[in-house]
Amino acid sequence: xxxxxxxxxxxxxxxxxxxxxxxxxxxxxxxxxxxxxxxxxxxxxxxxxxxxxxxxxxxxxxxxxxxxxxxxxxxxxxxxxxxxxxxxxxxxxxxxxxxxxxxxxxxxxxxxxxxxxxxxxxxxxxxxxxxxxxxxxxxxxxxxxxxxxxxxxxxxxxxxxxxxxxxxxxxxxxxxxxxxxxxxxxxxxxxxxxxxxxxxxxxxxxxxxxxxxxxxxxxxxxxxxxxxxxxxxxxxxxxxxxxxxxxxxxxxxxxxxxxxxxxxxxxxxxxxxxxxxxxxxxxxxxxxxxxxxxxxxxxxxxxxxxxxxxxxxxxxxxxxxxxxxxxxxxxxxxxxxxxxxxxxxxxxxxxxxxxxxxxxxxxxxxxxxxxxxxxxxxxxxxxxxxxxxxxxxxxxxxxxxxxxxxxxxxxxxxxxxxxxxxxxxxxxxxxxxxxxxxxxxx
Ligand SMILES: Cc1ncc(COP(=O)(O)O)c(C=O)c1O
Numbered sequence: 001x002x003x004x005x006x007x008x009x010x011x012x013x014x015x016x017x018x019x020x021x022x023x024x025x026x027x028x029x030x031x032x033x034x035x036x037x038x039x040x041x042x043x044x045x046x047x048x049x050x051x052x053x054x055x056x057x058x059x060x061x062x063x064x065x066x067x068x069x070x071x072x073x074x075x076x077x078x079x080x081x082x083x084x085x086x087x088x089x090x091x092x093x094x095x096x097x098x099x100x101x102x103x104x105x106x107x108x109x110x111x112x113x114x115x116x117x118x119x120x121x122x123x124x125x126x127x128x129x130x131x132x133x134x135x136x137x138x139x140x141x142x143x144x145x146x147x148x149x150x151x152x153x154x155x156x157x158x159x160x161x162x163x164x165x166x167x168x169x170x171x172x173x174x175x176x177x178x179x180x181x182x183x184x185x186x187x188x189x190x191x192x193x194x195x196x197x198x199x200x201x202x203x204x205x206x207x208x209x210x211x212x213x214x215x216x217x218x219x220x221x222x223x224x225x226x227x228x229x230x231x232x233x234x235x236x237x238x239x240x241x242x243x244x245x246x247x248x249x250x251x252x253x254x255x256x257x258x259x260x261x262x263x264x265x266x267x268x269x270x271x272x273x274x275x276x277x278x279x280x281x282x283x284x285x286x287x288x289x290x291x292x293x294x295x296x297x298x299x300x301x302x303x304x305x306x307x308x309x310x311x312x313x314x315x316x317x318x319x320x321x322x323x324x325x326x327x328x329x330x331x332x333x334x335x336x337x338x339x340x341x342x343x344x345x346x347x348x349x350x351x352x353x354x355x356x357x358x359x360x361x362x363x364x365x366x367x368x369x370x371x372x373x374x375x376x377x378x379x380x381x382x383x384x385x386x387x388x389x390x391x392x393x394x395x396x397x398x399x400x401x402x403x404x405x406x407x408x409x410x411x412x413x414x415x416x417x418x419x420x421x422x423x424x425x426x427x428x429x430x431x432x433x434x435x436x437x438x439x440x441x442x
Contacts, residue, residue: 066414068418123319140159140207194218195221246258
């Protein structure tokens, strides 16, 4: 049997450019009038498509915050594909509804969210942010007597949106998409680690949404949540936490302290396809009071079954038809168990710390404290750092992305995969330093 580790050592992480060109020449053509036999379709994909993939399921991919795929979750996605169940309404698939409901309860429990909170699965944290912030907008305006769902935003009182100066780009997308205006957002300065400064949060009054971050996408730093979240809620704000990856710190007894206060919020966004290592796409949206999701998203039509006691995802988010993402989440959690999830989080954090220490020893500059699974390094001037990152990506032994932080270009090395081992990290750091030496020798 070929293990993930074998695959990681025996193939490039980024695909060979020639394989990409070959795939393009095979696939990029006009649609034929006649169809192909199924076996030929599959053969084309595996023969020409697979070599052009990025090996992000292996242990040496450290790009973006991309989790691998746990074996059980990968297998479940094949089963789920075969089942092809629509989880919009329980009547559409009893089994999908059961697994979705159980997976949602397990996620709520692992993330330490309040018992009454509703967890739903969606396309990703961007969609989860947009869904939760829609509910937030409608809720804070309902409190002042404005019904956005019926009357729209045209005559609505203004809503103040407050977030970190280093909020994730998906927050901008969400705030713009729900009509609150990206340029209206109040951006609170951050401390040297990238966490929002609690002492800079303005006084809250009127309809207000505060968006905090569990896990700065560059540094992994957590915005301060305890007691800030509870205080902001007590002052009347709706508090949303974007915890796309960082919320999973709650699942580790040794890291849980990092997200103290997170559970006091009104809504949360996270991902299963990042740190939980399910296949794409699987986002997580959670809202303290399900009535707030229903206010924004519940709908009716003669052909639909009315909402009963069972949760019906089509009334809890923007999608109606949707694949049953809870199947893979259920499989991932069932295979790991509570201890396995904690171990996954801890291992990634420990490997990030190891990578940072080795890179520093090798002469790279670590730009921010490593408090979670993210490592930011520079290799001198911005142009040198960019050249090293590009050369590492082309080299194929490992893969990490580039970013700008505090005005410096940096390599962002994110440890998010169950498949990454000490050997993978050590080999990847050695490859990065080797490439750095080649680049700087030129
Ligand atoms: C903090 C944060 N929020 C939101 C997102 C968006 O997640 P997705 O790509 O699943 O939509 C990311 C992705 O990296 C993230 O790190």
